[in-house]
Amino acid sequence: xxxxxxxxxxxxxxxxxxxxxxxxxxxxxxxxxxxxxxxxxxxxxxxxxxxxxxxxxxxxxxxxxxxxxxxxxxxxxxxxxxxxxxxxxxxxxxxxxxxxxxxxxxxxxxxxxxxxxxxxxxxxxxxxxxxxxxxxxxxxxxxxxxxxxxxxxxxxxxxxxxxxxxxxxxxxxxxxxxxxxxxxxxxxxxxxxxxxxxxxxxxxxxxxxxxxxxxxxxxx
Numbered sequence: 001x002x003x004x005x006x007x008x009x010x011x012x013x014x015x016x017x018x019x020x021x022x023x024x025x026x027x028x029x030x031x032x033x034x035x036x037x038x039x040x041x042x043x044x045x046x047x048x049x050x051x052x053x054x055x056x057x058x059x060x061x062x063x064x065x066x067x068x069x070x071x072x073x074x075x076x077x078x079x080x081x082x083x084x085x086x087x088x089x090x091x092x093x094x095x096x097x098x099x100x101x102x103x104x105x106x107x108x109x110x111x112x113x114x115x116x117x118x119x120x121x122x123x124x125x126x127x128x129x130x131x132x133x134x135x136x137x138x139x140x141x142x143x144x145x146x147x148x149x150x151x152x153x154x155x156x157x158x159x160x161x162x163x164x165x166x167x168x169x170x171x172x173x174x175x176x177x178x179x180x181x182x183x184x185x186x187x188x189x190x191x192x193x194x195x196x197x198x199x200x201x202x203x204x205x206x207x208x209x210x211x212x213x214x215x216x217x218x219x220x
Contacts, residue, residue, distance in 0.1 A: 004157035005098045009109040011167040023076035031061035045170025047141040090206025106131040108151040145178035
């Protein structure tokens with residue numbers, strides 16, 4: 001029986017993907033690396049250190065360690081989100097929807113825990129979640145299902161009883177690998193990616209989810 005919902009964070013609950021892009025381009029510029037927005041999209045959904053090591057193996061910069069670059073990006077994006085990060089359309093609606101249904105609620109993000117906690121405090125939604133998990137503490141990040149499985153376990157929920165909400169192909173793949181019913185809410189420019197066919201449901205906005213769509217998912 002589906003009784004649990006687990007949310008991704010970046011690009012789903014908070015409009016942070018553009019801020020990640022700006023932070024990455026600014027910090028990478030300090031080591032002489034120019035990343036276009038097309039290139040930053042290549043690594044959407046990965047953990048920050050995986051993104052940094054991916055580009056380091058490609059550009060092989062010197063002067064700053066990958067660890068230093070990683071920390072600078074996280075610090076920068078945290079500052080940007082606290083200064084100007086906005087809730088995604090339908091954030092309070094979707095949290096209230098599932099709370100009213102008595103669902104257990106969790107968060108499973110690729111972002112480092114300190115950034116997650118900063119975002120949840122900024123949006124005043126920390127108390128909505130009974131479990132908050134970061135892939136930074138798992139051996140593998142998304143698209144590996146580890147962070148979703150850890151979050152479900154903390155909620156004492158069977159993965160088969162969970163709905164996962166995601167915005168990226170990487171995250172959707174992780175949730176499906178965890179055997180969760182998966183809803184995707186992609187960014188407008190990504191909506192026509194054929195890979196989203198793997199999801200159980202695709203929406204344009206969190207506001208599009210309702211009782212009817214929930215009962216459709218329950219029948220899967």
